[in-house]
Amino acid sequence: MAELRYDPNVIEPKWRAAWEEMDLFHADLEGAERPCYALVMLPYPSGDQLHVGHWYHYGPADSWARFMRMRGYDTFEPLGFDAFGLPAENYAVRTGVHPKDSTDSNIANMIDQLKKMGAMWDWDRTLKTSDPSYYRWTQWIFLKFYESGLAYRKAAPVWWCPTDQTVLANEQVLEGNVCERCGTPVEKKDLTQWFFMITDYVEELLERLDDLEWPERTKTLQRNWIGRSEGVEIDWPVESTEDATIRTFTTRPDTIYGVTFLALAPEHPLVDRIVASDLREEVGRYRHLARRMSDIERTSTDKEKTGVFTGAYAEHPFTGRPIPIWVADFVLATYGTGAIQGVPAHDQRDWEFATRMDLPIVRVIDPDDESPEGTAYTGHGTVVESGPYTGMRSEEMIPAVLVELSHAGQGRKAVNYRLRDWLVSRQRYWGAPIPIVHCPECGEVPVPEEDLPVELPYDVDFSLGAGKSPLERSAAFMNVACPRCGQAARRDADTMDTFVDSSWYFLRYLDPRDEEKPWDREIVRKWLPVFQYSGGIEHAVLHLLYARFFVKALRDIGLLDVDEPFQRLFHQGTITSGGAKMSKSRGNVISPDEYVAEYGADAFRAYLMFGFSWWEGGDWKAEGIRAIAGWLQRVWRLVDRHAAVFDQVEPGAWNQWDRLDEAGRALQLIRHRSVQGATGDLEQWQFNTAISRIMELVNAIYHYAPIEGETPEGVDPGLLAQAIDTMVRLVGPIAPHLAEELWSRIGRAPSVVGAEWPLADPAILATAEVTVAIQVNGKVRDEMRVPRGLSNEEVEARALAHGRIPELLDGERPKRVVVVPDRLVNLVV
């Protein structure tokens, strides 16, 4: 007889249609009693097919959500599209296809593909950030920020990408100062741009990290990005220039006696005032050069330090000695005070500068241990050559210096951050227009709320142009009456960074069709913070920081009642191909489609969960999917063969533990262990071990009731049915279509989606005997079966008499006995 096989290509579309028919995935947000907001980072709708990364992230995330649903949570699992952005616009520049058209068709295409995954996404609540019904509220939030002073415009040196013809946020500039998107070296330009005042929230953003259930490394990334640094500001009076004081920032005031120069950033406003007349020209030349040099050259680490003497001196606050003031481009105008105290002996950069410029190097800290000569010593130690502080520990000198400085009115505690305000305006078309009108009379005028959205005009010329937004060329868009005085005015031509769009989408999911307000405060209160968020770690300092800032800002404006958007956060690993990241240019892209067509969505999802540690990812292996597809067939065969047993047993009328024979108890025990293990593993997104637990149950059922030949005597139909019932439920989140099919095969009404997750009975888990290892001097020599929970004394006594142990001990009495209850006993002789 030909082997019956399950065909995913038949089963999967059938059940997806059935689920849709039953309207299973539409969450009742108001009525929910145990809300579980299962959120995944929303995809960008590119024109390509879904890639393995999508499946690797979304498949397991959905499996977890299904698991939570079976455990009785009211699970809400939405998915939308981060639809604004440069790729669509660049595509339009190349091909002439309008970004709206390409984006909308990409989204339609992507939804078709996503649906094949068999996830529980609530498509009634999908959204796309490029829709006026969405960005209207993005603009509304901008206005709220504007009203409360959190959105402001200023001229500032900003990063400019000459290829994309737009400014970038600091966060979007990569190592080596290249554009995150296209890899072009970026430039600094002085432009007037819009900013969000994220720095206002820097302390809270830092502090509240501690309470979040996020991976430590992600928190560390955010902490490092925020870059809080505690130190002291010191005022240095400039000799020979009336009222001129140079303020420096240092984290090491304990080295103040070692200061042999001060250095100002070339852009420092004081330079002009203090420079000696005979050096004015030289200093001017240096400053000009520094300004012209690109930041890449200027900040390159291996570049020789350069600088120029101003001819001026500052007075040392403690010794009164004159300290020469230099201008040096390794000092950044944008950090701290734009001026530093130079301590060559104890700072590597200062050492290099001093060596080059022939400035004195004065050691004021004795290292605790041998430290190499010819370099700066940056650690702590004993203070020397430092007046009254000599002999002190350098760590203790820090607060003492602060006291002395503040008494003299020449210093104070200060905190500096690496984090800058978030630059949000972009000179591009495909984004949410900034809802501001520039009026010759009234200046900046916010667009009245009732006039929102400020819609993007469809007809524009988006060829790149000289750093100006393409919108600027659309007269119909630009020319508008001033909302305040009615005079002819111009709209702001910039659009918002797409990270603005994605900083609040999780609020909008809760009611994306609401035309009256961006979200319902009560529902948000109920559903936020997000129960579980998942997405790539590449967003650790961009999206995740911005979204946290948004929630805090909206809370303070009085629009929300939550402090943090995402309570729990996990990051998936990456699937590589041939050891390298998949990319079209490398030609190593694995297309999920062909595998899905051959093995089904369930097998593809299950492989991605079983073949890797979800957190780590790994290299794609085609054999893996064959293996898991084979296992799904094995599961199917088991149910197919035994389905009839369900006719013999009332559902739920399982057999009791004390009526089971030895083989029955063995199966029952494994059933409970499997449930317990899979439950714990799924909670932690340890999908690979969760599946291995289920495999153990499947193996045990095969063992108990082989599918070949006659069913052995003594098989208990109730127990067998119960084991299979449990197994199908456990498979529910892992291979949803298959589980649904099996669920109906064992005579249950759809759907397994709403079935209860099985419970492990601790009493049964505890009744079993345990195997205890017997060690002699830490090496395992034997083992024995004992009742669980046997006393240490009894374990010891039994071990001493067990098997070949007396022989091994050769009459010796153990000096020491260590018992680990229910695990092992170690006899030390």
Place this chain on the structure above:
RNA sequence: GCCGGGGUGGCGGAACUGGAAGACGCGGAGGACUUAAAAUCCUCUGGGCGAGAGCCCAUGCGGGUUCGAAUCCCGCCCCCGGUACCA
């Protein structure tokens, strides 16, 4: 350079709080079924020594703590991410 994370069989990967290293799976070997093959089911499978009972070795390398170390400590090597003149 600095800050994270990691290095375990032929392979993917397990291992609670320091308690039998290698769960589960792939691959491999053998067997059952078959005229045969495929498919399926079952058994074995870290390395070495030994006829066998067994013994020894083994979690990147070298030390240490401990009755006991993949796990903790010290010193190295390698890989992957982040960051980079932030004072």
